[in-house]
Amino acid sequence: MKVLVPLKRVSDPDNANKIKIAGGKVDTTGLEWKPNPFDEYAVETALRLTENGTNPKKREGEVIVVTFGPKETEMTLRAALATGADRAIRVDAKDEDLDGDLVARALKAIVEKEKPDLVLAGKQAVDGDSNQVGQLLAEYLGWPQATFAGTIKSEGDKSLVVGREVDGGTLNVRVHLPAVVTVDLRIVAPTSVTSIHTPPTHKYADGVRFAALMAIMAAKKKPLVELKLADLAPDAALKIKYTGFEPPAARKAGVKVKTVGELVQKLKTEAKVI
Amino acid sequence: MNILVIAELHDGSLRKSTHSAITFARQVGAPFSILVIGSGTQNAATDAAAFGAQKILVADDASLKDPLAERYAPVVAQVAKAGGFDVVAVTASSYGKDLAPRVAAKLGAGYATDISGVKNEGGKLTFKRPTYAGNAFGYAEVQTPVKLVSVRQSEFAAAEPSGGASPVEKVAIPAADPAASRVEFISLEAAKSERPDLGEARVIVSGGRALKERFAEVLDPLANLLGAAVGASRAACDAGYAPPELQVGQTGRVVAPQLYFAIGISGAIQHLAGMKSSKNIVAINKDPEAPIFQVADYGLVQDLFTAVPELITELKKG
Numbered sequence: 001m002k003v004l005v006p007l008k009r010v011s012d013p014d015n016a017n018k019i020k021i022a023g024g025k026v027d028t029t030g031l032e033w034k035p036n037p038f039d040e041y042a043v044e045t046a047l048r049l050t051e052n053g054t055n056p057k058k059r060e061g062e063v064i065v066v067t068f069g070p071k072e073t074e075m076t077l078r079a080a081l082a083t084g085a086d087r088a089i090r091v092d093a094k095d096e097d098l099d100g101d102l103v104a105r106a107l108k109a110i111v112e113k114e115k116p117d118l119v120l121a122g123k124q125a126v127d128g129d130s131n132q133v134g135q136l137l138a139e140y141l142g143w144p145q146a147t148f149a150g151t152i153k154s155e156g157d158k159s160l161v162v163g164r165e166v167d168g169g170t171l172n173v174r175v176h177l178p179a180v181v182t183v184d185l186r187i188v189a190p191t192s193v194t195s196i197h198t199p200p201t202h203k204y205a206d207g208v209r210f211a212a213l214m215a216i217m218a219a220k221k222k223p224l225v226e227l228k229l230a231d232l233a234p235d236a237a238l239k240i241k242y243t244g245f246e247p248p249a250a251r252k253a254g255v256k257v258k259t260v261g262e263l264v265q266k267l268k269t270e271a272k273v274i
Numbered sequence: 275m276n277i278l279v280i281a282e283l284h285d286g287s288l289r290k291s292t293h294s295a296i297t298f299a300r301q302v303g304a305p306f307s308i309l310v311i312g313s314g315t316q317n318a319a320t321d322a323a324a325f326g327a328q329k330i331l332v333a334d335d336a337s338l339k340d341p342l343a344e345r346y347a348p349v350v351a352q353v354a355k356a357g358g359f360d361v362v363a364v365t366a367s368s369y370g371k372d373l374a375p376r377v378a379a380k381l382g383a384g385y386a387t388d389i390s391g392v393k394n395e396g397g398k399l400t401f402k403r404p405t406y407a408g409n410a411f412g413y414a415e416v417q418t419p420v421k422l423v424s425v426r427q428s429e430f431a432a433a434e435p436s437g438g439a440s441p442v443e444k445v446a447i448p449a450a451d452p453a454a455s456r457v458e459f460i461s462l463e464a465a466k467s468e469r470p471d472l473g474e475a476r477v478i479v480s481g482g483r484a485l486k487e488r489f490a491e492v493l494d495p496l497a498n499l500l501g502a503a504v505g506a507s508r509a510a511c512d513a514g515y516a517p518p519e520l521q522v523g524q525t526g527r528v529v530a531p532q533l534y535f536a537i538g539i540s541g542a543i544q545h546l547a548g549m550k551s552s553k554n555i556v557a558i559n560k561d562p563e564a565p566i567f568q569v570a571d572y573g574l575v576q577d578l579f580t581a582v583p584e585l586i587t588e589l590k591k592g
Contacts, residue, residue, distance in 0.1 A: 016406040016543050026410050038525075100375075101384065126524065129405055130387050135343065135375030144344055144457035147372045150518060161460065165518055166368040167527065168471065172460035173342070179456070185508070185525055186518055239384030242412045243400065251550065254571040260584040263556065263574050271554045271571065273477075273533040274500065274589065 001061040001157050001177075003046040004116040005085070006107055007039045008067060009076040010127040024244035035076050038122025041188050044208040046120045047084045049154055053198035056209075060197045062086050066110060068093045068103055074224060081219035082211030088224040091232060100128070101239045104136035106232035111141060116178065117157050123148050123182040134182035144175045150186040153194045275304035275397060278331075278359040280350060281322055282369050283312050283341075288321045290474045291365035291425075293432035296325050298363050298425040300433060302394050307331055308440075309353050311346055313339040319442050324435035330442045331357070337450065340459035341369055344451055347376035352448045354381060354420065361399070366424035366528075367473070374422050384416035388528075390429035407524040407547035427473050428530035428551050465519045467504075472522065475503035477533045480522055480549070483509040484538030484559075484578060489516050492582050493537065499589055505529065505549075507539045523548035538578045541566030558582070 011019070011031040020027040035043075043065060050061035063085040067073050070092070077088035091106055111119060119138075124131035138145035150170065151163035157177060164171040165184045175181070186192055190203040211219070229236065257263045267274045277299045282289040292308075299306035307329040308322045315334045322330045333349045350373070354362050362377060364370030366388045378385040390411070391402035401414045401423055416422075472478060479497040481489055481504070489510060497504045506516035508523050522529055524547035534552035539545060541557070541564055549555070550569055557570035560577045567573040574581060 011406075013407065014543065016409045019406045019409045021410055026406070026412075099384075101378070104379070124525075127406055129403075129407070129524070130385075131371050132375040132378070132385055132387060135372065136379050136385075138453070139347065139376040139379035142451065142453050144453045145372075145376075146457070147343075148368060164368075166372075166462075167473070168519055169462060169464040170519075171341075171462045174458040174460060176456040184518075185512070185521075237417070239416065239418050240386060241415050241417055243415055244413045245405075245410045246413075248404075248408055248411060248550070251555075251569050252571075254555070254567070254569070254573055256567070256573045256575065260574065260576070260581055260588050263572055264585065264588045266572055267533070267554070267556070271533070273554050 001050055001118060002114070002116040003050060003061065003063050003118045003120055004111060004114060005039065005042045005046050005063060005065045005080070006067070006103070006119070006121050006133065007043065007065045007076055007080055008036045008125045009033045009069060009073050010036045010125055013037065013126040021245050021247050024246070026245050035079065036122050036125045038124060038126070038183060040208050041183050041185070042120040042122050043080050043083060043085060044188050045152065045183055045193055047209070048193040048198070048204065049152070049195045051195070051197060053202040053204060056084065059084065059086060064089065064114060064116065066091065066107065068098055068106070068229070070094060077224055078219050079211065081222040082216040083209050087222055089227060090224065091227045091229050093229045097236065099238045099240045100130045100132040101136060102233055102236060104133050104140055106229060107133070107137050108140045109232040111137070118177055119180045121180065121182045123184050134180050138180035141180070143179050145180045146173050146175050147182045148184045149181050150184050151192045152181065152187065154196050156196050275302070275360050276358060277302060277304050277306035277361045277363060278354055278357065279306055279308045279327070280362065280364045280370070280373070281308055281310045281318060282365045282367060283310070283315065283318050286312070286314050286317050288318050289365070290432050291367050291427045294427040294430040295363045295365050295425045296433035297430040298392060298423070301392055302361070302399065307357065309333065309350065311338055311349055323440040323442060324437065325433055326436040326438060327440040330440050331445050332442060333445050333447060335447045337447065342454065342457055342459055343373045343376050344454040344457050346373050347380060348448045348451055349445070350377045351380035353445055360419065361421050361423065364422070364424045366426045370424045374424055378422040381420045382418060383420040383422050384418045385422035386414045386416055387424045388426050389423050390426050404547070407543050408550060409543070426528060428528045465517060469497060470501070470503045472503045472505055472520070472527045472529050475531050477502035478505045478522070478529055478531045479535045479537065480505035480507065480539060481510055481516065481537045482507040482539035483513050483515065485510065485515060487515065492579065495586055496535070496582055499586060507542070507545045509542070536566050536570065537582060539566055540564045541569065
């Protein structure tokens, strides 16, 4: 199976409360960059689908990672190559010149050239939180989609059974490939992904795999090509523009209560909620 | 301006999230219609007719029994085009978020997700939406003539019926996309719960990893007593102490009940993003330095395993 994984770098989501807003703009200087966690899960899922988990060094298929960004974002791609992805594509662009729709249209051009069986994407980037690229891409390609995947059972290059995490439960669908699947948190649990290569009894470690030092060195030699955004999506007009940003309204400082009795009293007489 | 609200259905009735999308339309202050999609939609259409919409448009067909974006998107796009709608609003739920981008792509429309506010200045709309886990709010202008939005239930109060009955009109079902033939609905495993939905609950009792295997044993009696929904932090879900559909946070459900109990929850950014809009927040945690105390209206520094049973006893006193 050939899998394409779009990958975005974001400012460290654990430090999102350090986001500064100056002059109505988000200032990310001084923040650490990391791969979007959901995209890392998508890479891990792609690796699990294209290997025998008991011998993960031999790939049973191909995993291609793609990012949009300046030269520095190649670090994000190299990190994915070090965990096992085969090759990488960087589309040269500045973050401010992109929106979800433009990324989806450019990805469509890449998909048409690469012809993967599957596009595996994170369900959302944790900076813009827009949750739309995967679905837009599926529609632009005329492909079926399975969003918010918590489990995937591969039926080879033909189809996947996907357990979608929807509000209030799990919605199970079968998508016939090629398709777009976006992944949710629990896709990296030990038995969430079942490929046709890995023995059904195999349990993965929880979470995403780390690259060994040797693999990091080897990843420097893996193919990484640069493409021009204009060649992929001639119409670069953005569909969404931001006129400004502001910090959230601060919550008023609360009070500490000493006892359960005092808490109940306050909830009854002050907040009047019980 | 003309707004199309896409209803979200559950068991043939309108979900409360739909009422929030109606509130959005009322706040814009433009005429709106409501599109009801599914199979066996009579009750939902009748309910929808009481909110002052110009029309209730009904797409009812056996092929629309299960909510698949590949089947619903062509219907929404056709109705939006035929009616000349300028804004299409969906619920910011897993249903709306799955569907809306496909509609946006069909209509060549820009799509602002998870909006928490709207300004209408002489017909020019600006959408407020949270980014960076709610640590920055952006003001988005959608540049295309047709605009898609998903409306955050926690930020738009549920609309009340305004009386009257909007005319109900059946719409033609367009031919299915080729993509629709390549996706099969298998089943919906609904989480079985007698409790209110997290998005609709007045009170939520949420627990963190500190509860360990005693998650349900400790929280259920309190939730039962208060008629509350049960929520969980991502850490509690990841550790397997709570099922995934209970997760409250940036990557789970976004909630804004009247009263939110954060029990044994430290208060990671991602969790705060999902519950900070709650009207009253109570935190119970034995660590006085836990970040949750910075957003809690009432903080109790105590071991939850003694505090929660005590709280139940105290509440029962009446």
